[in-house]
Amino acid sequence: MSFLISRLCFIGLIATLAACQSESVADKTWTHSDQGLFTASLSNDASLALVASTEGPAKLINTLSNKTLHQWQHTDANDGIIATAISANKKFAITAEKNSLALWQIDNGKIIGLWDFPNITDLAISFDGKRALIAMENNQAYYFDLYHGKIIRTFNHTGVVNSVALSKNGQFALTGGNDHHAKLWSLKTGELTQQWSHSFKIYKVALSDDGKYAMSNASLGKTRLWDTQTGDQLSELPMRYMTVTAGVFSPDSNSLLTGRPNQRIDLWDVKSGQLMRTWLPKKHMLWRPKTAAIIALGFSKKGHYFLSESSSGSAHQWSLSNK
Numbered sequence: 001m002s003f004l005i006s007r008l009c010f011i012g013l014i015a016t017l018a019a020c021q022s023e024s025v026a027d028k029t030w031t032h033s034d035q036g037l038f039t040a041s042l043s044n045d046a047s048l049a050l051v052a053s054t055e056g057p058a059k060l061i062n063t064l065s066n067k068t069l070h071q072w073q074h075t076d077a078n079d080g081i082i083a084t085a086i087s088a089n090k091k092f093a094i095t096a097e098k099n100s101l102a103l104w105q106i107d108n109g110k111i112i113g114l115w116d117f118p119n120i121t122d123l124a125i126s127f128d129g130k131r132a133l134i135a136m137e138n139n140q141a142y143y144f145d146l147y148h149g150k151i152i153r154t155f156n157h158t159g160v161v162n163s164v165a166l167s168k169n170g171q172f173a174l175t176g177g178n179d180h181h182a183k184l185w186s187l188k189t190g191e192l193t194q195q196w197s198h199s200f201k202i203y204k205v206a207l208s209d210d211g212k213y214a215m216s217n218a219s220l221g222k223t224r225l226w227d228t229q230t231g232d233q234l235s236e237l238p239m240r241y242m243t244v245t246a247g248v249f250s251p252d253s254n255s256l257l258t259g260r261p262n263q264r265i266d267l268w269d270v271k272s273g274q275l276m277r278t279w280l281p282k283k284h285m286l287w288r289p290k291t292a293a294i295i296a297l298g299f300s301k302k303g304h305y306f307l308s309e310s311s312s313g314s315a316h317q318w319s320l321s322n323k
Helices: 003-008 012-020
Strands: 029-030 039-042 050-051 058-062 067-072 081-084 092-097 099-104 110-116 120-125 131-136 140-145 149-156 161-166 170-178 181-184 192-197 200-205 211-216 223-227 233-236 248-250 255-259 265-269 275-279 292-299 304-311 314-319
Touching: 003 149, 003 200, 039 081, 039 292, 039 304, 050 081, 050 092, 050 304, 067 099, 081 120, 099 120, 099 131, 131 161, 131 170, 140 170, 149 161, 149 170, 149 181, 161 192, 170 200, 170 211, 181 200, 181 211, 192 211, 192 223, 248 292, 255 292
Parallel strands: 120 161, 161 200
Antiparallel strands: 029 314, 039 050, 050 058, 058 067, 081 092, 092 099, 099 110, 120 131, 131 140, 140 149, 161 170, 170 181, 181 192, 200 211, 211 223, 223 233, 248 255, 255 265, 265 275, 292 304, 304 314
16 A cells, blocks of 8 residues: 555545535444554455554554454664555565565464565555565566565556556556556566556556456546456546545456545446445544545455545444445
Protein backbone atom coordinates (compact mmCIF):
# COMPACT_ATOMS: atom_id res chain seq x y z
CA MET A 1 0.00 0.00 0.00
CA SER A 2 1.64 3.18 -1.15
CA PHE A 3 2.95 5.85 1.24
CA LEU A 4 1.46 8.48 -1.12
CA ILE A 5 -1.96 8.01 0.49
CA SER A 6 -1.04 10.32 3.33
CA ARG A 7 -0.70 13.20 0.86
CA LEU A 8 -4.33 12.98 -0.15
CA CYS A 9 -6.07 13.20 3.21
CA PHE A 10 -6.33 16.99 3.03
CA ILE A 11 -8.47 17.03 -0.10
CA GLY A 12 -11.55 19.05 0.76
CA LEU A 13 -13.44 18.86 -2.47
CA ILE A 14 -13.61 15.07 -2.34
CA ALA A 15 -15.02 15.20 1.16
CA THR A 16 -17.90 17.38 0.05
CA LEU A 17 -19.24 14.50 -2.03
CA ALA A 18 -20.00 12.60 1.18
CA ALA A 19 -22.74 15.04 2.13
CA CYS A 20 -25.00 13.59 -0.56
CA GLN A 21 -24.50 9.98 0.58
CA SER A 22 -26.38 7.99 3.20
CA GLU A 23 -24.35 6.91 6.20
CA SER A 24 -23.86 3.19 6.62
CA VAL A 25 -23.68 0.94 9.67
CA ALA A 26 -20.81 -1.54 9.73
CA ASP A 27 -21.38 -5.10 10.93
CA LYS A 28 -18.22 -4.90 13.03
CA THR A 29 -15.79 -2.14 13.97
CA TRP A 30 -12.30 -2.38 15.45
CA THR A 31 -9.53 0.06 16.34
CA HIS A 32 -6.22 -1.10 14.92
CA SER A 33 -4.27 2.00 15.91
CA ASP A 34 -5.02 4.89 18.27
CA GLN A 35 -2.45 7.03 16.44
CA GLY A 36 -3.82 6.35 12.96
CA LEU A 37 -2.37 4.23 10.18
CA PHE A 38 0.14 5.13 7.50
CA THR A 39 -0.32 1.95 5.46
CA ALA A 40 -2.35 -1.26 5.53
CA SER A 41 -2.99 -4.37 3.45
CA LEU A 42 -5.40 -7.28 3.69
CA SER A 43 -4.96 -10.92 2.73
CA ASN A 44 -6.78 -12.29 -0.30
CA ASP A 45 -9.64 -13.54 1.92
CA ALA A 46 -9.51 -10.56 4.34
CA SER A 47 -8.73 -12.86 7.30
CA LEU A 48 -5.40 -11.12 7.96
CA ALA A 49 -4.53 -7.42 8.14
CA LEU A 50 -1.00 -6.00 8.10
CA VAL A 51 -1.05 -2.43 9.38
CA ALA A 52 1.49 0.19 10.42
CA SER A 53 1.23 3.62 12.00
CA THR A 54 3.56 6.50 11.18
CA GLU A 55 5.94 5.29 13.90
CA GLY A 56 6.55 1.88 15.39
CA PRO A 57 6.36 -1.66 14.06
CA ALA A 58 3.91 -3.23 11.64
CA LYS A 59 1.21 -5.42 13.22
CA LEU A 60 -0.18 -8.60 11.69
CA ILE A 61 -3.77 -9.00 12.90
CA ASN A 62 -6.17 -11.92 12.68
CA THR A 63 -9.33 -10.07 11.63
CA LEU A 64 -11.63 -12.91 12.75
CA SER A 65 -10.48 -12.63 16.36
CA ASN A 66 -8.95 -9.13 16.16
CA LYS A 67 -5.83 -10.49 17.85
CA THR A 68 -2.33 -9.28 17.00
CA LEU A 69 -0.27 -12.25 15.82
CA HIS A 70 3.09 -10.57 15.25
CA GLN A 71 4.80 -7.17 15.41
CA TRP A 72 7.54 -6.54 12.88
CA GLN A 73 10.26 -3.93 12.60
CA HIS A 74 13.25 -4.58 10.36
CA THR A 75 15.73 -1.77 10.95
CA ASP A 76 17.11 -0.26 14.14
CA ALA A 77 16.52 3.20 12.71
CA ASN A 78 12.76 2.46 12.65
CA ASP A 79 12.06 4.95 9.88
CA GLY A 80 8.49 3.69 9.74
CA ILE A 81 6.79 1.05 7.60
CA ILE A 82 5.56 2.69 4.38
CA ALA A 83 4.17 -0.33 2.48
CA THR A 84 2.99 -3.88 3.24
CA ALA A 85 1.65 -6.94 1.42
CA ILE A 86 0.45 -10.46 2.32
CA SER A 87 0.77 -13.46 0.01
CA ALA A 88 -2.54 -15.00 -1.06
CA ASN A 89 -1.55 -18.37 0.42
CA LYS A 90 -1.10 -16.54 3.76
CA LYS A 91 2.35 -18.01 4.38
CA PHE A 92 4.45 -14.88 3.86
CA ALA A 93 4.32 -11.10 4.20
CA ILE A 94 6.56 -8.24 3.15
CA THR A 95 7.10 -4.85 4.72
CA ALA A 96 9.04 -1.86 3.44
CA GLU A 97 10.64 1.07 5.12
CA LYS A 98 11.75 3.86 2.83
CA ASN A 99 15.02 2.16 1.96
CA SER A 100 14.62 -1.49 2.91
CA LEU A 101 12.44 -4.52 2.26
CA ALA A 102 11.81 -7.45 4.63
CA LEU A 103 10.22 -10.87 4.12
CA TRP A 104 8.45 -12.54 7.05
CA GLN A 105 7.10 -16.02 7.74
CA ILE A 106 3.53 -15.73 8.99
CA ASP A 107 3.23 -18.91 11.07
CA ASN A 108 6.16 -18.17 13.38
CA GLY A 109 6.74 -14.46 12.73
CA LYS A 110 10.42 -14.92 11.87
CA ILE A 111 12.27 -12.73 9.39
CA ILE A 112 13.50 -14.60 6.31
CA GLY A 113 15.29 -11.89 4.39
CA LEU A 114 16.20 -8.20 4.46
CA TRP A 115 17.34 -6.17 1.44
CA ASP A 116 18.31 -2.56 0.77
CA PHE A 117 16.22 -0.77 -1.86
CA PRO A 118 16.44 3.04 -1.98
CA ASN A 119 13.20 5.01 -2.18
CA ILE A 120 10.48 2.36 -2.26
CA THR A 121 6.96 3.66 -2.96
CA ASP A 122 4.73 0.56 -3.19
CA LEU A 123 4.74 -3.24 -2.97
CA ALA A 124 2.96 -6.34 -4.23
CA ILE A 125 3.69 -9.99 -3.48
CA SER A 126 3.07 -13.13 -5.54
CA PHE A 127 0.47 -15.74 -4.62
CA ASP A 128 3.07 -18.11 -3.18
CA GLY A 129 5.15 -15.39 -1.54
CA LYS A 130 8.27 -16.22 -3.55
CA ARG A 131 8.45 -12.97 -5.50
CA ALA A 132 7.68 -9.30 -4.99
CA LEU A 133 6.98 -6.34 -7.25
CA ILE A 134 8.67 -3.24 -5.89
CA ALA A 135 7.78 0.29 -7.04
CA MET A 136 10.61 2.81 -6.90
CA GLU A 137 11.20 6.55 -7.13
CA ASN A 138 13.92 5.89 -9.72
CA ASN A 139 11.28 5.44 -12.47
CA GLN A 140 11.46 1.65 -12.27
CA ALA A 141 9.66 -1.31 -10.75
CA TYR A 142 11.57 -4.49 -9.91
CA TYR A 143 10.23 -8.04 -10.06
CA PHE A 144 12.31 -9.51 -7.26
CA ASP A 145 13.06 -13.12 -6.31
CA LEU A 146 12.62 -13.16 -2.53
CA TYR A 147 14.24 -16.57 -2.07
CA HIS A 148 17.38 -15.98 -4.11
CA GLY A 149 17.61 -12.25 -3.43
CA LYS A 150 17.90 -11.12 -7.04
CA ILE A 151 16.06 -8.91 -9.51
CA ILE A 152 14.39 -11.00 -12.21
CA ARG A 153 12.92 -8.21 -14.33
CA THR A 154 12.99 -4.42 -14.47
CA PHE A 155 9.95 -2.48 -15.67
CA ASN A 156 10.65 1.08 -16.81
CA HIS A 157 8.66 4.32 -16.69
CA THR A 158 9.72 7.90 -17.36
CA GLY A 159 8.49 9.08 -13.96
CA VAL A 160 8.22 7.85 -10.39
CA VAL A 161 6.33 4.54 -10.13
CA ASN A 162 3.51 5.11 -7.61
CA SER A 163 1.49 1.90 -7.63
CA VAL A 164 1.99 -1.76 -8.57
CA ALA A 165 -0.11 -4.93 -8.71
CA LEU A 166 0.35 -8.62 -9.51
CA SER A 167 -2.30 -10.99 -10.84
CA LYS A 168 -2.78 -14.00 -8.58
CA ASN A 169 -2.39 -16.36 -11.56
CA GLY A 170 1.20 -15.21 -12.00
CA GLN A 171 0.77 -13.88 -15.54
CA PHE A 172 0.89 -10.10 -15.23
CA ALA A 173 2.45 -7.16 -13.45
CA LEU A 174 0.77 -3.76 -13.58
CA THR A 175 2.63 -0.52 -12.88
CA GLY A 176 1.47 3.10 -12.77
CA GLY A 177 3.58 6.24 -12.61
CA ASN A 178 3.98 9.97 -12.79
CA ASP A 179 4.41 9.69 -16.56
CA HIS A 180 0.58 9.35 -16.78
CA HIS A 181 0.85 5.73 -17.96
CA ALA A 182 -0.36 2.42 -16.58
CA LYS A 183 1.68 -0.42 -18.05
CA LEU A 184 0.86 -4.12 -18.18
CA TRP A 185 3.83 -6.48 -18.32
CA SER A 186 4.18 -10.20 -19.00
CA LEU A 187 5.91 -11.85 -16.06
CA LYS A 188 6.97 -14.73 -18.29
CA THR A 189 8.75 -12.67 -20.94
CA GLY A 190 9.14 -9.26 -19.30
CA GLU A 191 7.57 -7.62 -22.35
CA LEU A 192 5.17 -4.67 -22.25
CA THR A 193 1.83 -6.10 -23.40
CA GLN A 194 -0.49 -3.10 -22.90
CA GLN A 195 -0.13 0.60 -22.13
CA TRP A 196 -2.90 2.96 -21.09
CA SER A 197 -2.68 6.74 -20.88
CA HIS A 198 -4.33 9.24 -18.56
CA SER A 199 -4.25 13.04 -18.36
CA PHE A 200 -2.71 13.02 -14.90
CA LYS A 201 -0.23 10.88 -12.98
CA ILE A 202 -1.35 7.36 -12.10
CA TYR A 203 -2.10 7.05 -8.41
CA LYS A 204 -3.58 3.54 -8.04
CA VAL A 205 -3.64 0.35 -10.11
CA ALA A 206 -5.25 -3.05 -9.50
CA LEU A 207 -5.55 -6.42 -11.25
CA SER A 208 -8.23 -9.09 -10.99
CA ASP A 209 -7.11 -12.44 -9.58
CA ASP A 210 -7.50 -14.13 -12.97
CA GLY A 211 -5.58 -11.36 -14.73
CA LYS A 212 -8.45 -10.57 -17.12
CA TYR A 213 -9.14 -7.04 -15.93
CA ALA A 214 -7.10 -4.04 -14.82
CA MET A 215 -7.93 -0.77 -13.09
CA SER A 216 -6.00 2.45 -13.47
CA ASN A 217 -6.77 5.64 -11.56
CA ALA A 218 -5.27 9.06 -12.19
CA SER A 219 -4.83 11.36 -9.21
CA LEU A 220 -7.89 13.65 -9.16
CA GLY A 221 -8.74 12.25 -12.57
CA LYS A 222 -10.47 9.35 -14.29
CA THR A 223 -10.72 5.74 -13.20
CA ARG A 224 -10.82 3.27 -16.07
CA LEU A 225 -11.25 -0.49 -16.33
CA TRP A 226 -9.48 -2.46 -19.04
CA ASP A 227 -9.47 -5.84 -20.77
CA THR A 228 -5.90 -7.07 -20.38
CA GLN A 229 -6.05 -9.36 -23.43
CA THR A 230 -7.33 -6.87 -25.99
CA GLY A 231 -6.28 -3.65 -24.28
CA ASP A 232 -9.78 -2.27 -24.82
CA GLN A 233 -11.43 0.00 -22.27
CA LEU A 234 -14.33 -1.81 -20.59
CA SER A 235 -15.70 1.17 -18.70
CA GLU A 236 -14.92 4.53 -17.14
CA LEU A 237 -16.29 5.08 -13.67
CA PRO A 238 -18.81 7.96 -13.82
CA MET A 239 -17.28 10.20 -11.18
CA ARG A 240 -15.23 13.33 -11.76
CA TYR A 241 -12.06 14.12 -9.79
CA MET A 242 -12.08 10.76 -8.05
CA THR A 243 -8.81 9.68 -6.47
CA VAL A 244 -8.83 6.01 -5.53
CA THR A 245 -6.87 5.29 -2.34
CA ALA A 246 -7.70 1.55 -2.37
CA GLY A 247 -9.06 -0.78 -5.02
CA VAL A 248 -9.75 -4.52 -5.21
CA PHE A 249 -11.60 -6.79 -7.62
CA SER A 250 -14.16 -9.31 -6.34
CA PRO A 251 -13.22 -13.01 -6.28
CA ASP A 252 -15.31 -13.58 -9.44
CA SER A 253 -13.81 -10.48 -11.14
CA ASN A 254 -17.29 -9.09 -11.93
CA SER A 255 -17.15 -6.13 -9.55
CA LEU A 256 -14.65 -3.67 -8.12
CA LEU A 257 -14.47 -2.02 -4.70
CA THR A 258 -12.86 1.41 -4.47
CA GLY A 259 -12.04 3.55 -1.46
CA ARG A 260 -11.61 7.32 -1.34
CA PRO A 261 -9.91 9.95 0.82
CA ASN A 262 -13.22 10.69 2.61
CA GLN A 263 -13.80 7.05 3.73
CA ARG A 264 -16.41 6.48 1.04
CA ILE A 265 -16.45 2.98 -0.44
CA ASP A 266 -18.10 2.22 -3.79
CA LEU A 267 -18.96 -1.06 -5.49
CA TRP A 268 -18.86 -0.95 -9.31
CA ASP A 269 -19.84 -3.31 -12.10
CA VAL A 270 -16.65 -3.97 -14.03
CA LYS A 271 -18.02 -4.24 -17.56
CA SER A 272 -20.55 -1.39 -17.42
CA GLY A 273 -18.91 0.90 -14.87
CA GLN A 274 -22.28 1.24 -13.13
CA LEU A 275 -22.28 2.20 -9.46
CA MET A 276 -23.96 -0.64 -7.60
CA ARG A 277 -23.68 0.42 -3.96
CA THR A 278 -21.98 2.88 -1.61
CA TRP A 279 -20.90 2.66 2.03
CA LEU A 280 -19.94 5.59 4.25
CA PRO A 281 -19.17 5.23 7.98
CA LYS A 282 -21.37 7.09 10.43
CA LYS A 283 -20.02 10.45 11.56
CA HIS A 284 -19.35 9.21 15.06
CA MET A 285 -16.82 6.81 13.52
CA LEU A 286 -14.85 9.69 12.00
CA TRP A 287 -13.43 11.24 15.12
CA ARG A 288 -9.85 10.36 14.24
CA PRO A 289 -9.22 12.22 11.92
CA LYS A 290 -12.15 13.67 9.97
CA THR A 291 -10.34 13.40 6.63
CA ALA A 292 -9.30 9.75 7.05
CA ALA A 293 -8.83 7.80 3.83
CA ILE A 294 -9.69 4.21 3.00
CA ILE A 295 -6.26 2.60 2.61
CA ALA A 296 -7.08 -1.13 2.21
CA LEU A 297 -10.04 -3.22 1.08
CA GLY A 298 -10.52 -6.98 0.97
CA PHE A 299 -13.32 -9.39 0.10
CA SER A 300 -14.06 -12.39 2.30
CA LYS A 301 -13.33 -15.83 0.86
CA LYS A 302 -16.91 -16.40 -0.34
CA GLY A 303 -17.56 -12.73 -1.10
CA HIS A 304 -20.39 -12.30 1.41
CA TYR A 305 -18.71 -9.34 3.12
CA PHE A 306 -15.62 -7.17 2.86
CA LEU A 307 -13.25 -5.40 5.23
CA SER A 308 -11.89 -1.88 5.10
CA GLU A 309 -8.94 -0.23 6.83
CA SER A 310 -8.79 3.55 7.14
CA SER A 311 -5.96 5.93 7.94
CA SER A 312 -7.81 6.88 11.15
CA GLY A 313 -6.85 3.48 12.54
CA SER A 314 -10.38 2.08 12.31
CA ALA A 315 -11.30 -1.18 10.58
CA HIS A 316 -14.82 -2.14 9.51
CA GLN A 317 -16.63 -5.22 8.26
CA TRP A 318 -19.39 -4.51 5.73
CA SER A 319 -22.11 -6.85 4.48
CA LEU A 320 -22.56 -7.30 0.74
CA SER A 321 -26.11 -8.62 1.08
CA ASN A 322 -29.01 -6.44 -0.05
CA LYS A 323 -30.84 -6.49 3.25
